[in-house]
Amino acid sequence: MKKNKVISPFKPAAHKHQECLQAAIKAAKTHCEDMGLRLTPLRQRVLELVWQNHEPVKAYDVLDELKQGHSSSAPPTVYRALDFLQDQGLVHKIESLNAYVGCGNPKELHSGQFFICHDCGSVAELDDADISGLIQKKANRFGFKIDNEMVEIKGHCQECLESGI
Amino acid sequence: MKKNKVISPFKPAAHKHQECLQAAIKAAKTHCEDMGLRLTPLRQRVLELVWQNHEPVKAYDVLDELKQGHSSSAPPTVYRALDFLQDQGLVHKIESLNAYVGCGNPKELHSGQFFICHDCGSVAELDDADISGLIQKKANRFGFKIDNEMVEIKGHCQECLESGI
DNA sequence: ATAGTTAATGTTACATTATAACATAACATA
DNA sequence: TATGTTATGTTATAATGTAACATTAACTAT
Incomplete structure (x- = not known):
């Protein structure tokens, strides 16, 4: 098992997003089956909507789209x-944006570290054991027991820097 | 200059909060004078209200208290x-709580790392160069230029763990 | 001193984000 | 099929945050 992963890079190079999304849905199905949980059509649809791109999506934007095919949505x-998807690690909430991103790595529950580009709005997720480990070490020094870590870094991604926006 | 500081520890031992608050206000006054900015009575009052304890405070709670002596508040x-106080580093926003904490270290603009106890609600702020440095190093690897880092760690502080709540 | 300028605050209205509370429907299984 | 549990529907409202414009206070340069 690799310890430090780029879960989701910036603007995945030349990727076919349809396949990317399909893979995420499939992973979610498998995960829920394994856990004995129900990925209902509603939950799957919400997951698809969050996964429409690699940018954080707002709850009310999901709602608007959800209503198109499911008028009873509120x-x-x-x-x-x-909430369900977050509990299963299938999406993460970006607290500083009040928005949600899909996660293709539901296997191990994790918090992740998010790098958010101000220019293009896209997000990269790391799951970096060095960062987690260091935070853990610092916490230990004053006897703090960690439940959950949130690391959200704002700035500018390489691509945007190079294109000089 | 020390690189790694505990800006604000958990439940500062046997501290007289009145003095703690006074020191923060004084530091704020000095900072604003140095910067040629106005710490107006309103701004000072809000700062005092945020500093009433070492827990994050909600904007609307500040508002309720502010109204008591300043009925025109909205x-x-x-x-x-x-916003003014945040820009000056006199308070930080805890994004995952939508709440604000005072900071006694306005000198150098910094983001800080926050450790939040679920049990007692109090927050410790670190300004740890190791953590910042590591995040910086990881960001460099994929050409990401950091503007601002948010690190918010939830868990249980030593005191609460020991008192076995 | 005072007119012009900028910064700060007042005021109203509204936008956005999120949850409470209770009703109904779908599913699971004895 | 009766029964309990989980998921969804529905209404209402709470909590958080901002836009836009009016007014007042403070600063600046004559």
């Missing part, structure tokens, strides 16, 4: 589905 | 003051 519809 | 009153 805020709780979306928030419940997002 | 949401923009508080958010403007908080």
